[in-house]
Amino acid sequence: MSAFKSGYVGIVGKPNVGKSTLLNRLVGQKVAITSSKPQTTRTRIMGVLTDKDYQIVFIDTPGIHQPEDQLHQFMMREIDDTIKDVDIILFMTEVSPKTHPEDQLAIDYLKKINKPILWILNKIDQNPGADLAEIRRYKDLFVFMDYLSISALQGTGCDRVISKIIELLPEGPQFYPEDTLTDRTERFLIAELIREKVYDLLRQEIPYSVAVVTEEVQERPDKKNYVKAVIYVEKDSQKGILIGGKGQMLKKLGQEARKEIEILLQKQVYLDLWVKVKKNWRKNPVALKEFGLEG
Ligand code: GDP
Ligand code: MG
Secondary structure (H helix, E strand, O other): OOOOEEEEEEEEEOOOOOHHHHHHHHHOOOOOOOOOOOOOOOOOEEEEEEOOOEEEEEEEOOOOOOOOOHHHHHHHHHHHHHHHHOOEEEEEEEOOOOOOHHHHHHHHHHHOOOOOEEEEEEOHHHOOOOHHHHHHHHHHHOOOOEEEEOOOOOOOOHHHHHHHHHHHOOEOOOOOOOOOOOOOOHHHHHHHHHHHHHHHHOOOHHHHOOEEEEEEEEOOOOOOEEEEEEEEEOOHHHHHHHHOHHHHHHHHHHHHHHHHHHHHHOOOEEEEEEEEEOOOHHHOHHHHHHOOOOO
């Protein structure tokens, strides 16, 4: 019988390459929100995959980017802290004809790190066959342990990611009980699902100004569970957009978020959703802390 293996695996790369999509795929449940807009992920998110002879603890990170304000600095610190603790790094890029400046930023960042790095080339479904040229180009830029081309969205190649990781994992204990999926609380996951819908439904600039806090979750045996959440924005004008004419936008947001929250809680939910203004919260350390984005 082979010994139990375990370890931490960090998922890094520029924004929007599919890191959170891969995490959800690998652990088989939605623990991280995803969107077509970059910088959706703000904090480290853990996802655990346990089998009878291994446990992999994945850490999804915000995309590697040039820090611009306090929120961005926090996001980069989340990446630094993750890299320090992991055994293996998955460096993700997406199929594209040239190296993006932000991929280059990520490569420069990783060059300083002395840990096994697997290069994951994602979104091969968008451009089948394009990966070969790209692999040649990347080989000149960086030395990787190995590389794999995948489609996180469709699942192609994802089993190979797991078997490659298992090969590299050290022997070790089971860190978390086998039913653990994430270190995040139910309240955090609920807030994130609401934030995801804001990214889906609203114009470019609004989502970046949004923070969501779950204020109350009441389990009610004979009724729908009661969930109260507040969407914080930075300006009065943004509040107006989020609520929409006759409250239509907030209603739609609430309906779509509720469906996802019901999947998470496995129970019907009454979602009581509010919008409040917290002026310039992204530059305000106290507000960042309140929203769990400072630490
Ligand atoms: P992250 O910022 O790196 O965490 O990226 P996300 O996981 O949020 O994904 C960014 C966008 O790319 C979303 O719209 C995903 O649906 C999409 N995406 C992720 N993986 C794939 C893939 O394998 N193929 C395609 N076509 N789209 C993908
Ligand atoms: Mg993400």
